[in-house]
Amino acid sequence: MATATSGCQLQALLLMALAAAVLTSTASGTLQYNFYSSSCPKAEEAVRNATVKIISGDRTMGAAIVRLFFHDCFGCDASILLDQSNSNPQPEKLAIPLRGYDAMNTIKAAVEAVCPGVVSCADVLAFAARDSVMVSGGFTFSMPGGRRDSLVSDMSNIFGSLPTPNMQVQQLVSSFGAKGLTSDDLVALSGAHSFGQTHCSFVTPRLYPTVDPTLNATYAGKLRSLCPQNSGGGKVLNNNNVTDPNVLSNQYYRNLGTGEVLFTSDQTLTSDAGTAKMVLDNAASPVMWMAKFAGAMVKMGGIQVLTGTQGEVRKVCGATNSGS
Structure with a gap:
């Protein structure tokens, strides 16, 4: 508490x-x-x-x-x-x-x-x-x-x-920048990978035919046991090495420091001096990360919005009001 x-x-x-x-x-x-x-x-x-x-x-x-x-x-x-x-x-x-x-x-x-x-x-x-x-x-x-x-x-x-799970840091910065989000926003929002689920298909490229050298060896062995080669990749995994896969926290940034993250797009944040410093800061201060995450969520929520008389207010979310 x-x-x-x-x-x-x-x-x-x-x-x-x-x-x-x-x-x-x-x-x-x-x-x-x-x-x-x-x-x-x-x-x-x-x-x-x-x-x-x-x-x-x-x-x-x-x-x-x-x-x-x-x-x-x-x-x-x-x-x-x-x-x-x-x-x-x-x-x-x-x-x-x-x-x-x-x-x-x-x-x-x-x-x-x-x-x-x-x-x-x-x-x-x-x-x-x-x-x-x-x-x-x-x-x-x-x-x-x-x-x-x-x-x-x-x-x-x-x-x-x-952005995709195989992107490198500069590609991520460009992808987020095209939407008006900064490198700080990128790193803060990436903390959402502290919880949730993914599929083996997004992880196996780092495991086979050889293990990505930036991946923690012990963690890689665990992932290989969960995601055998040529297994089809559909198995669901919990995001990263966490105590509780349903808790959003700054644990993600500590996992980056030990190479216990799932995606190339995660680990690459430590390969650039600027984003690596942000990772360390977020790992050290959960309060600061929460503030950055909140601000970035609001900024992201303003991207290319429709307002005023644009679009419509749907009665149901899966269909337009015309039903066509």
Whole structure:
């Protein structure tokens, strides 16, 4: 449990991080804190209650919801949530296997029960990701609202846009930079790899035919036993070497120091002097990392949003209101 001093320190750092994020995300007035204070005062409470209930029933869902937010927010418009349809024959969700769609439908239904047709799926996902951090990480922050939902979803938008597990540090910096995120944001958000699940197929390139020399030898042996060569790669693994795979924490940065992380895109953060220093700082101060993570989540939540009269507010997250 945090001491009173660390709690005050965390609050101050969160305020500083979020103040910086506000300049990035809401200076143009496109997103606003307490956006639904008049139109749906209980919106965020409904999201929080539904999210807490879902994660209480299945602790793995915290990481799943945060990951879904990340994948949507390289363009935060709920396009990742659209199902296949005549007007969206190749939606984004076909490009990569993700969990959490049923959870989002449940959370959206809880909000619709309070305020029908008012709160966008994009905002529901952003609030749910924030609340997943609260449940799984033990800290929280404010998330602005005002996003609208996309009418289209195209899986081709995923390819070449999202960072991949085999990227090197400069590729990651460029990928995040193209979306207005800094190297500090990159390293802070990578801490989400402290919890959640992945598949052997994303890890076996570091294990076969020879072990990646940056991978801890003992950990590599464990991974080889879990992911035999030519096993098909579909087996689910817990992210990295952690005490509890359902807890979001700065343990990830300590794992980087010992070579006990799953992806090339993780370990490469120690290969550059600038990002390596950020890794050390985040490993040394969980409070500082929380503040940076919160600020980066808010910034990410402002990427390429639809606002005003753009898009629509979907009644259900898997389909446009026209149903086409």
